[in-house]
Amino acid sequence: MALPLDGDGSNDLSYTAPRYRTTGVSNGVGNNGLQAPAIIGNCSCDEFYIQFKNNLPFQSHHTCPTDGNSVGYNPLAGGANGYLGNGFEDFTWTNLHTHGLKVHPGATNPQNECDGNGFTGTKPSFYDFYCNKDLSAQQLCQVYGDNILVDAHAMYAPPVAAGATLRYQYPLDAHIPGVAMYHPHHHGSVSAQMPTTVGPLIVPESSLPGGVEYLYTPTSNALTPDCNRLKNILKKQPIENSRIIQISGIWFRNKTGAESDQPSDDSQPFVGAPDGPTGRVNPLLFNEADGSPKFSNAAGRDWALLNGAFQPTITMTAKRYDRWNIITAFTMKWLDITIQQLDAAGNPVVPNPSACTFQLLGRDGVPLPTVPRTIKSRLDRNSPYVNNLILNTGNRVDVLVKCDTPGTYVLVSGAGPYRHNPAACQTVHCELFGSAQIQPAPGNNLYPVGGALRELPFAVLATVQVDPLPPTSAGLADATFVDGVCRSKLEQWPYTDYLNFPASVKQCFSFMNSDYGGMCAVNGRTLNIDDLSTATLAFEWEVRDTAYHPFHLHSTPVRMVSLPNCAKDLANMWQEGDGNNIVALPVCLMPNSGCTWTEEGSGRQEGGRGGSLMGGKSGSPVTVCDNMTLEWLAPNFSAPPPPKGQCKGVTKARPEPDCTPKYGMFHCHAIPHEDEGCVEVVAFWCDKEPVLAQCPEFYP
Template sequence: MKTWLEKRAISRRSALLGGSAAMAAVVAMDGATAQAQTGTHEAHGDHPGSLGSRIRSATTPAPAAPKSGEALLGATPAPAAGGALPTPPVLKVRPGAAATLGMKTQSVQLGGRPARNLRAYDNVTARQYLMAPTLEFGQTGAFGVRLANGLPRNPDQAQPHVVNVPSQFNTTNLHTHGLHVSPEGRSDNVYLEILPKGTEAKYADGETSVVGGFDYVYALKNHTPGTFWYHPHRHGSVAVQVASGAAGALVVRGGTGTIDRVKGIDGITEQVLLIQQVMLNPNGELPDFDTLWNAPGNGATAEWTVNGTTGRTLAMQPGEVQRWRIVNTGFQAEAKFALVQASGGAPVNVTLIAMDGINFSPKAATVQAVYLPPGGRADILVKAPAQPTKLLAQVGQYVVKGQGGPTAGLTAGFEIGGVWQEAAFAGDPATVFTVDVAGAPKAMALPGDPLPRPLVPEITAATTPDACRYVVFGVTKVTAPNGTLKNDLPSYNPAAMPSSFKLQINGELFCPGRVLFQPPLGSVDQYVVSTPGVHVFHIHVNPFLVTEVEGQPLSTPMWRDTMLVGPNGYKALTKYTDYAGTFPIHCHILDHEDVGMMTNVTVVDPTSKTRVAAVTHGH
């Protein structure tokens, strides 16, 4: 019987590619002149009237797709091996303006192999790399994103859509993961569906689904600055699209008094690092859910890439400090990210200043690695050694407690009893890029204490919650033909779903119209999260303050919005501020979410006549 780790382990090819072969390529290309394409594009309010009105009706013309053509394999020069690590282009959005994101079919060279017909965001100037642009917002204002769905029409559009059975993989929408914004209307409303351009209007109901494109607008109010991200969240096609690389960073840039203006952080070089886990069949494609669910038995594999590449080089000067914004955009696997000496493999300490976009305060943490569930982010300050050298950036799954070894896993990345918890890689990690420390010394200092407090609710581990919410992620065990219980997940069989097996929260599959909790606006809840397996808890709109992991109180409680959960679970506090409305909580192993491991929470405004704004238009 396969263990959970074996079931979910990504291809061991990644370790091979990250090992001697990739290193040989790096050495061979040392000093080469290959340049990463980067760029900054300011979005201007060219269609201000189209934002802020009610949801587009089915008959309203969709916004035009970006003019640039589709990137087909061979249509653009294949990127050279080696060379500089590319950086996602930046779409800086001004208050009142909108950026355009095009969802398209794209074929690119991904790390060491061709990837064909991926569903991914148009990557603007850097289109030969699979990396979505970075959206940059300010702390306050209405920031627009015009999403254009340029994917082909769904072949199964006319077929009945059964909830929790993945289908219609070309229908999309947009989630701003981690942003504290309204979950309703044109904001972070993941119950909307954006059908492919050209879909017959009869399939759009004008209230929860539209054809071709949609103008989102996100009203931020003194938002905490940090590293967030965006990705599709249309129930049933989330995993297929995110596993295609449809995911980009979303940076909220802070002003005076915030972490971004601290001496030693303000103005230093930043790198967005999108950790990717793109699942491809032997033909280099990800056509459907079956491909990723039945991997690797069906021949589909995923390799770790960063910004669409492997084996690239990031240049730093001796003594230089850079800020790296790391996003685990993988659809499924937790990732440990670490820097080690190329010679000897000794760990290199880094300074962790934020998790899930919320900065540490008053102190940063000195750590050997960061531990990111799918959907998690870390901001680290990397100080290059004083002498020229080479460092390796490694990514891999890590040993999870109870799932492959005695080393702590679910506690990794937290401070317990005054000790920062680390965990070993599970197997050989992939070397995703090399840091080449060379050139003139650049004496830069790390920031001192205290770091300013993040702009989050003023609650602490001592805050008394108004209610306690139990959330249990569970898999219904399936009776095998011989009558014994199977612990592993059965093969995905659309014809037998959803009755054959159930990935559930509190014993229930996702039901669009059902609301699990109805907390009042402004109240504080304690979440007690657990599972007999291993899953990933994510709440939209409001982050949570983790106070206790596996029965052990944290030395310093930590704000998160996405977190691995295991048998002994954890406790966290959240306060529902600013925004009433309905949003999901779900497992961020996205194939789990697509088959039903999701439920709804409605934050009720006691002053409103509408007691429960339940979602009534499910699909």
């Protein structure tokens, strides 16, 4: 279901336990509320509102401050006072993140407060907010921009009282059409809440004057006919009417017995023993009285749902392009997606390299510099290429799909060139979903073949039914596009006008991967503040350890300036010059990628300052192999947005420019790592010199 949203429009949503629901919404298969609705925001150059109530159950047993006016340990404050701590906690406090929008970060301080006088009623004390179950639920907190440092108090006794309400106001300047997503982002509970709360957030192509004509132009005169043909296909299937496929991961798998001695699984399982310190029982998943699970899953497997359904059927017409926008709503793990045809034994039909093809248009809400791009990957430099999509947690792709031969196919993960490589990473978050090396295999590896349920060496996400092109439509078959027939006119938006970027400030950030892939800390620190100067505007960042830890910067996309050989030599899923919002290179974990990883991290085995030390241990040198360079444009809060011509009508006035610092963040998008503190809070200043962050050469 899609909820339209025009300028000054608003949508009311609700968080409930155990799932995110909207009244009367069904995904068509009877699972009401398993899939959050898509929001189509036709409000570029305008503003819109999203208001939601927190109807989750109140949780009082571990959130109360110990000294009456503070909650938890906050490294930002240098001790046990403040709000932000690390670890799985505050399971029923929540907020909202607009993942993928180029939008104002909103927060004017890191202290979880409403904006200005934006709290309706008597403002509670810190103690009451976290401990008083009788605190009035009639609260309205006004929030500006993508502020994920506020949260909503949980309701105590549903449905007697209404839950606390957050009302987000989003100013949206001229914005490239694309698919973003919204989900909760309260530090400490993101990994618990996100699996069932993600929804698509779409900036439509109809928001452009002239639609796709405004966005694309022929790459050359010779390619004008093909570019026009591509634009005609996109006009008939604009982003807002494309096939939205959201893939969500539900983590029912448990690590018990012999597995309990393995490295941390980086997860909060839905069943089994509760994670975290004593008393930190998630009331969404476990009974608080005795810690027993609320859900059961005899198979003990992980599951992937498409739009809330298990292994649904996607119907297409042969020889015609179908536009898909895929959202990877996983909180961890990655996907190697192909379309396969199975024989009677459940094995892929070989050879079948071109029965169906993926041609990429854009990634993470940003069009490729030239479109389309036929995606190809290979296991090593001596292997043949395969047409596949490599997606990590939080990635979105805009892709044209075409199958030339009618028949029944399956959309799968784990049948492409890649497999999970436990020699490089032993923790759950960097597993390839569906890989045969994972035991027990994900639930999607079970699939009916030949009248029997079979265990396949890959995960089946959906059945793809390709119907014949009707004889009367034989002349309507789509000829396959060569790559790059159109150029995307990205220079029309200030934040992607890389041809005219100002001089950049150079910085380096490393996720300091260690502990078998299970440890992540930004430059050796957790939950730190990094000061940036928005007077500088442009930044060039070297980012390391993206093979293990997906990089996500809030409130803006980034552009890949340089890529490591381990990515460029194996796949064209990423190319220098592409825009991204989630940057991850799991192919660099492959045995023949050119990178050599030790089992405990990205350091090497000898030569440390303290002698012969394993990688990732204190004092050992950091090995660099998967580093890349990113550039991005910070918002200039001390000046109004520059005028551009992408808006229909008159641009709505923005708030007066000011130099109040604004707070956003970047973090590892293996979401349990965000909860555990692999986060850098970014403070935007218009009158302060930036701290020139440097990547450590040795593990602390």
